[in-house]
Amino acid sequence: MKLLVTGGAGFIGSAVVRQAIRDGHQVVNLDALTYAACLENVAGVSNSPNYAFVQADIRDRAALDAAFATHKPDMVMHLAAESHVDRSIDGPGDFIETNITGTYNMLEAARSYWMAQGKPEGFRFHHISTDEVFGSLPNDPDVLFTEDTPYDPRSPYSASKASSDHLVRAWAETYGLPVVLTNCSNNYGPFHFPEKLIPVIILNALAGKELPIYGDGSNIRDWLYVEDHADALLVVVQKGELGRSYNIGGENERTNLELVKTLCGILDELSPRADGKAYAEQITFVTDRPGHDARYAIDPTRIREELGWRPSVTVEEGLTKTVQWYLDNEAWWRPLQERHGVGQRLGTKA
Numbered sequence: 001m002k003l004l005v006t007g008g009a010g011f012i013g014s015a016v017v018r019q020a021i022r023d024g025h026q027v028v029n030l031d032a033l034t035y036a037a038c039l040e041n042v043a044g045v046s047n048s049p050n051y052a053f054v055q056a057d058i059r060d061r062a063a064l065d066a067a068f069a070t071h072k073p074d075m076v077m078h079l080a081a082e083s084h085v086d087r088s089i090d091g092p093g094d095f096i097e098t099n100i101t102g103t104y105n106m107l108e109a110a111r112s113y114w115m116a117q118g119k120p121e122g123f124r125f126h127h128i129s130t131d132e133v134f135g136s137l138p139n140d141p142d143v144l145f146t147e148d149t150p151y152d153p154r155s156p157y158s159a160s161k162a163s164s165d166h167l168v169r170a171w172a173e174t175y176g177l178p179v180v181l182t183n184c185s186n187n188y189g190p191f192h193f194p195e196k197l198i199p200v201i202i203l204n205a206l207a208g209k210e211l212p213i214y215g216d217g218s219n220i221r222d223w224l225y226v227e228d229h230a231d232a233l234l235v236v237v238q239k240g241e242l243g244r245s246y247n248i249g250g251e252n253e254r255t256n257l258e259l260v261k262t263l264c265g266i267l268d269e270l271s272p273r274a275d276g277k278a279y280a281e282q283i284t285f286v287t288d289r290p291g292h293d294a295r296y297a298i299d300p301t302r303i304r305e306e307l308g309w310r311p312s313v314t315v316e317e318g319l320t321k322t323v324q325w326y327l328d329n330e331a332w333w334r335p336l337q338e339r340h341g342v343g344q345r346l347g348t349k350a
């Protein structure tokens with residue numbers, strides 16, 4: 001199987017690329033290499049004869065047409081996006097252009113290629129999206145996002161992703177493009193760009209800095225280990241029912257404060273502070289994110305019952321692997337801390 005993966009130099013896309021190559025697929029990684037990209041993420045597989053890289057921007061339709069014509073993929077997994085909510089508050093324009101217009105370009109390039117190929121049966125356009133399109137849930141364990149939850153995005157990021165989901169469904173209804181969609185919860189794991197909560201906490205802790213918690217830390221997220229997510233995506237693209245969407249969660253709901261305390265406990269074990277004190281002493285509460293959604297939580301019934309997929313790790317297991325990975329991979333994360341905006345508080349301007 002030849003997969004065209006967009007955003008394969010990013011966090012989740014690179015996990016998909018690594019696993020797809022391990023599974024014996026051919027992969028064409030198409031990525032613009034924005035500030036969030038790191039080709040080191042795929043260094044372990046980039047020498048494979050099954051791997052090809054195309055530097056292209058999904059806002060550039062001609063570049064997409066050329067990539068389809070040259071590489072002739074059997075399926076598309078579309079992950080390229082602007083992904084950081086705080087950056088979307090300060091500069092929504094890039095999110096509109098990449099996440100909406102870029103997805104439109106991907107759909108049109110894929111459709112024109114699919115038609116030129118004689119509409120091959122097995123072709124799939126797999127759009128990767130977020131549970132943030134569903135809005136915010138009350139703190140009630142009986143209320144979860146299902147695939148039928150109405151869309152109610154609250155941030156420029158989630159609104160741009162919701163728009164892209166609507167475009168994908170419209171291209172399926174209107175033009176018959178064979179699509180599948182997934183909406184997943186918060187990912188974490190190796191190669192997570194050091195502007196997101198979990199790497200920020202690990203790296204600030206190790207540097208002796210404050211561990212910033214937005215608001216009172218009561219916001220709840222469902223944490224999905226990135227390698228589990230990559231596994232789920234490869235199941236969906238191959239076995240998902242045409243036109244259907246699947247929610248992917250980690251079955252690991254935690255408040256942000258619980259999550260950070262768990263991380264501190266793991267760090268206390270794996271890399272104790274020189275003064276013998278607990279890393280939790282570095283926790284500080286900072287101004288909340290404007291419009292911070294209270295709770296995201298996924299009902300995993302559909303993917304579990306229809307495709308037999310479940311996450312393989314608990315959040316404690318996944319976080320332990322993640323902390324160890326950051327301890328072992330300073331050469332990866334240290335240079336990324338120099339990139340524009342990393343290490344600064346963003347998204348407070350609203």
Ligand SMILES: NC(=O)c1ccc[n+]([C@@H]2O[C@H](COP(=O)([O-])OP(=O)(O)OC[C@H]3O[C@@H](n4cnc5c(N)ncnc54)[C@H](O)[C@@H]3O)[C@@H](O)[C@H]2O)c1
Pocket residue numbers: 006007008009010011012013030031032033034035036037038056057058059078079080081082083084098102128129130131161183184185186187188193
């Ligand atoms: N990280 C999460 O927790 C999470 C949760 C739900 C959904 N998602 C979705 O999963 C996908 C991947 O997320 P991620 O966390 O790996 O993101 P990321 O920011 O780590 O990586 C995004 C990648 O897309 C590339 N890219 C950005 N704009 C581009 C453009 N115009 N043209 C081509 N490439 C471009 C970047 O260079 C980067 O390599 C996104 O669509 C995101 O919305 C992420």
